Amino acid sequence: MKVLVTGGAGYIGSHTVLCLLEAGHEVIVLDNLANSSAESLRRVHELTGKKAQFVELDLLDAPSVDELFASSEFDSVIHFAGLKAVGESVVEPLRYYQNNVVGTLNLLASMNNHGVRTLVFSSSATVYGATEEVPMVEKMPLDATNPYGRTKEQIEDILSDLGAADPSWRIALLRYFNPVGAHESGRIGEDPTGVPNNLLPFVAQVAVGRREKVMVFGNDYPTHDGTGIRDYIHVMDLAAGHLAALDYLPSHQGVYRWNLGSGKGSSVLEVIQAFGEAAGKPVPFEFAPRRPGDTAVSYADPSAALADLGWSVHRSLSQMCEDHWRWQVNNPSGYGS
Ligand code: UD1
Numbered sequence: 001m002k003v004l005v006t007g008g009a010g011y012i013g014s015h016t017v018l019c020l021l022e023a024g025h026e027v028i029v030l031d032n033l034a035n036s037s038a039e040s041l042r043r044v045h046e047l048t049g050k051k052a053q054f055v056e057l058d059l060l061d062a063p064s065v066d067e068l069f070a071s072s073e074f075d076s077v078i079h080f081a082g083l084k085a086v087g088e089s090v091v092e093p094l095r096y097y098q099n100n101v102v103g104t105l106n107l108l109a110s111m112n113n114h115g116v117r118t119l120v121f122s123s124s125a126t127v128y129g130a131t132e133e134v135p136m137v138e139k140m141p142l143d144a145t146n147p148y149g150r151t152k153e154q155i156e157d158i159l160s161d162l163g164a165a166d167p168s169w170r171i172a173l174l175r176y177f178n179p180v181g182a183h184e185s186g187r188i189g190e191d192p193t194g195v196p197n198n199l200l201p202f203v204a205q206v207a208v209g210r211r212e213k214v215m216v217f218g219n220d221y222p223t224h225d226g227t228g229i230r231d232y233i234h235v236m237d238l239a240a241g242h243l244a245a246l247d248y249l250p251s252h253q254g255v256y257r258w259n260l261g262s263g264k265g266s267s268v269l270e271v272i273q274a275f276g277e278a279a280g281k282p283v284p285f286e287f288a289p290r291r292p293g294d295t296a297v298s299y300a301d302p303s304a305a306l307a308d309l310g311w312s313v314h315r316s317l318s319q320m321c322e323d324h325w326r327w328q329v330n331n332p333s334g335y336g337s
Contacts, residue, residue, distance in 0.1 A: 002026045007080030011190040014040035016239040027052035037335040059103030069114040076118035089148035100151035135301035138257040163255035172245035177231035177261030181320035182327035189327030191334030204328040207279040218290035227268035231261040231299035234315035244309040261300025262313040278321035
């Protein structure tokens with residue numbers, strides 16, 4: 001298949017590009033490099049011996065996006081490109097709606113104009129909002145609680161309307177839980193700019209000595225150790241979920257929603273402990289107040305993805321930490337090392 005991957009130079013994108021190339025697909029990456037590095041794709045080439053074509057382009061540049069579709073015959077699109085920092089989205093909502101929603105509308109218009117109607121979209125468990133009901137099941141009502149999450153929810157709505165209006169579309173909405181880890185080579189991984197917002201990259205930077213200690217946001221949650229519980233998923237398992245969805249769509253019209261998670265929750269303290277074991281040294285931490293907007297517990301019911309796609313996770317929390325650590329220690333400053 002000839003696959004366009006928007007945001008393919010980013011964290012989840014680059015791991016998925018690697019898997020696509022290994023599976024024999026032809027890959028074209030569109031990325032504006034706003035929050036990613038072309039070095040990731042150079043390393044994917046080094047790892048696979050295969051090259052994805054790279055087009056540096058912003059989805060907000062609608063005429064150029066349309067030209068790309070006019071000059072290439074894509075079979076399908078995997079759409080990762082988007083801004084993803086929750087806190088930043090609260091401060092700059094217009095930039096988030098413009099970039100994520102308008103960028104997606106431009107992409108969809110070009111897909112529609114050029115008869116490319118197979119799409120895998122990078123959604124998030126964040127669309128479930130602050131519900132205390134676990135595990136999360138695809139049919140639960142959506143209720144995102146911040147602008148970033150609402151861009152994901154709005155794009156899901158747009159895609160649902162599109163699928164209802166024109167049944168020739170084949171759309172997979174993949175709701176990721178908490179992606180962590182890195183390719184086992186330690187050559188590609190997550191390279192957050194500035195202070196990481198998410199737990200694993202922060203813990204990794206503490207372990208490598210870039211930061212002093214982890215602040216554990218809340219130890220008074222109604223959980224077994226008082227800290228928040230999340231469903232961590234290895235980025236290579238997540239990448240495999242995209243290939244499974246891409247294999248499913250050619251024989252299935254319509255819009256499909258799948259949770260991509262392990263179905264198992266781990267607490268912040270369990271993650272810090274597992275990371276310390278992987279790194280061979282304890283990771284210093286301190287308890288701090290709860291982070292506004294956080295819920296106590298979130299984990300997936302991943303049974304729909306198993307039933308429909310035959311997909312499930314294969315990698316444990318220890319493996320996530322070991323692979324994340326290998327990437328961190330070999331690339332202490334990310335791709336800038
Ligand atoms: C966050 C986002 C979510 C996004 C997801 C992407 C918020 C409120 N939610 O989810 O929208 O889809 O990342 O992966 O930002 N923690 C600490 N110390 C830290 C960082 C995190 O204790 O320095 C705790 C959090 O309170 C939480 C857990 O670790 O219990 C995981 O946090 P994080 O990695 O930020 O993910 P989410 O909060 O699940």
